[in-house]
Amino acid sequence: xxxxxxxxxxxxxxxxxxxxxxxxxxxxxxxxxxxxxxxxxxxxxxxxxxxxxxxxxxxxxxxxxxxxxxxxxxxxxxxxxxxxxxxxxxxxxxxxxxxxxxxxxxxxxxxxxxxxxxxxxxxxxxxxxxxxxxxxxxxxxxxxxxxxxxxxxxxxxxxxxxxxxxxxxxxxxxxxxxxxxxxxxxxxxxxxxxxxxxxxxxxxxxxxxxxxxxxxxxxxxxxxxxxxxxxxxxxxxxxxxxxxxxxxxxxxxxxxxxxxxxxxxxxxxxxxxxxxxxxxxxxxxxxxxxxxxxxxxxxxxxxxxxxxxxxxxxxx
Amino acid sequence: xxxxxxxxxxxxxxxxxxxxxxxxxxxxxxxxxxxxxxxxxxxxxxxxxxxxxxxxxxxxxxxxxxxxxxxxxxxxxxxxxxxxxxxxxxxxxxxxxxxxxxxxxxxxxxxxxxxxxxxxxxxxxxxxxxxxxxxxxxxxxxxxxxxxxxxxxxxxxxxxxxxxxxxxxxxxxxxxxxxxxxxxxxxxxxxxxxxxxxxxxxxxxxxxxxxxxxxxxxxxxxxxxxxxxxxxxxxxxxxxxxxxxxxxxxxxxxxxxxxxxxxxxxxxxxxxxxxxxxxxxxxxxxxxxxxxxxxxxxxxxxxxxxxxxxxxxxxx
Numbered sequence: 001x002x003x004x005x006x007x008x009x010x011x012x013x014x015x016x017x018x019x020x021x022x023x024x025x026x027x028x029x030x031x032x033x034x035x036x037x038x039x040x041x042x043x044x045x046x047x048x049x050x051x052x053x054x055x056x057x058x059x060x061x062x063x064x065x066x067x068x069x070x071x072x073x074x075x076x077x078x079x080x081x082x083x084x085x086x087x088x089x090x091x092x093x094x095x096x097x098x099x100x101x102x103x104x105x106x107x108x109x110x111x112x113x114x115x116x117x118x119x120x121x122x123x124x125x126x127x128x129x130x131x132x133x134x135x136x137x138x139x140x141x142x143x144x145x146x147x148x149x150x151x152x153x154x155x156x157x158x159x160x161x162x163x164x165x166x167x168x169x170x171x172x173x174x175x176x177x178x179x180x181x182x183x184x185x186x187x188x189x190x191x192x193x194x195x196x197x198x199x200x201x202x203x204x205x206x207x208x209x210x211x212x213x214x215x216x217x218x219x220x221x222x223x224x225x226x227x228x229x230x231x232x233x234x235x236x237x238x239x240x241x242x243x244x245x246x247x248x249x250x251x252x253x254x255x256x257x258x259x260x261x262x263x264x265x266x267x268x269x270x271x272x273x274x275x276x277x278x279x280x281x282x283x284x285x286x287x288x289x290x291x292x293x294x295x296x297x298x299x300x301x302x303x304x305x306x307x308x309x310x311x312x313x314x315x316x
Numbered sequence: 317x318x319x320x321x322x323x324x325x326x327x328x329x330x331x332x333x334x335x336x337x338x339x340x341x342x343x344x345x346x347x348x349x350x351x352x353x354x355x356x357x358x359x360x361x362x363x364x365x366x367x368x369x370x371x372x373x374x375x376x377x378x379x380x381x382x383x384x385x386x387x388x389x390x391x392x393x394x395x396x397x398x399x400x401x402x403x404x405x406x407x408x409x410x411x412x413x414x415x416x417x418x419x420x421x422x423x424x425x426x427x428x429x430x431x432x433x434x435x436x437x438x439x440x441x442x443x444x445x446x447x448x449x450x451x452x453x454x455x456x457x458x459x460x461x462x463x464x465x466x467x468x469x470x471x472x473x474x475x476x477x478x479x480x481x482x483x484x485x486x487x488x489x490x491x492x493x494x495x496x497x498x499x500x501x502x503x504x505x506x507x508x509x510x511x512x513x514x515x516x517x518x519x520x521x522x523x524x525x526x527x528x529x530x531x532x533x534x535x536x537x538x539x540x541x542x543x544x545x546x547x548x549x550x551x552x553x554x555x556x557x558x559x560x561x562x563x564x565x566x567x568x569x570x571x572x573x574x575x576x577x578x579x580x581x582x583x584x585x586x587x588x589x590x591x592x593x594x595x596x597x598x599x600x601x602x603x604x605x606x607x608x609x610x611x612x613x614x615x616x617x618x619x620x621x622x623x624x625x626x627x628x629x630x631x632x
Binding site for chain 2: 177178179203205206207208209210211213214217228238240241244245253254257258260261265274275277280284302303304305308
């Protein structure tokens, strides 16, 4: 039996943008948006609303900034029976004044991504977004390298100073095993009473879908996925697998399958994502994916042993 | 802390043989054997010992029969500090008389693969192998489509009529979720007292590694894996991921990494395995992988919606 409280957020364009500096063609964004609407996803995230003062528009495509006119071009004319639109702000790369009042925007929800060290910036952004009329979440990145003595007070601060809908466990490095998922979900439930727990996992160890299931078993009710797992490095929990597991009769898998064939597989010519040995190594050793992404673009991409030795040194 | 009771069996050549009719070059088999010995795997499985009377040698390569002289060519001159050699017999495709006495063979263990309906044949093969001096396991295939009222008496029969070292939960269709792993492992523990539980999972839903971890958490101590997941259809639990999780200091990941680069990646030109949408669909719908393997060789390989509709009809 399905659990109606579970909300699925497809962040194909947002997380996938970390693999191509958010240079998606408009047609691709529209295809993903259309598929998510037709599949009756709860949310679809179309990119970042980061600041041009803090990130150069010469280096990033439009979906890193998500100007209101770009968003309107993405959704224009596509029937939407109830999929809410989300964008993400990075706590250290975004400004509160870059948000229009909700009534003037197609956006429904602002997700604030943050490291624990930036929690005060994240709270400011969350408060500003909520005051402008948006639903909000806070997504704590790189959770696998945060210390309890820093994370716990940050969660307590969020409980006191925000009214965020959900707070996410984000395994940016793809490093967690199921027992660690249990640990973090239980911690959030304890320190953030009344706040929904969200989970966002990466697939470096082929555990993104499995850890999402584990989070759901433990009570997480906001879950992220991307179509065919498109995302940075090893990618994410695949939307198509998640819908099959959830068994909520409102979901329709067919438009997601069509989108994979029509819009996502062609991207494999430009973007490399999925399970590859360097990604496995950084996940296993709890390291940032940037070293693996770099080695995969080098002539040494298949010298796995040398990469492993180098990462072992970093992990010491 | 690691659990020393856990035994890892690498079945790259045996399960991979289901993807290429066991036509591996001798060099590939030697490379996998060498990597498993150097990595200090507990077991390495080099193929099937099926009967030439029941399977045509015109249709299958040498590793479907594993003649003693072929096995000796595979292992000759490669230092082995303690990795035991296994081969598999299919209950419905093998004969007891095809086994030499253990003293005349390089093989240490016979694994008998069976459907529940062939349990009597499996017991005969197991008894014969044990009488000839081999260690044995019994691997119950396609567990996701067996009924309790047939499976339970078969397990009770195994408990009475064999002295097998381990009995495996084999998810041939890649269909199980973690809660079903719990269910089957608990059932085996209850009905096969004193017998080690083994687990063998397929990756149709990207859950082979995760389900292996789940089996381990619930007490399974024989676990199967293949290098880079090589195996039929979506493939298996990757050896490299499993060694990273287990943390037994005796294991050495480096030779496995070298083997991926040197011997496994080149096979991608001849064999297609891994996460592909048709494999996902058969796994999700609890169907045999043969339909997905066929469609992937057809011009319709990316017509996912049509394949999904066809499989839905089969699953009704």
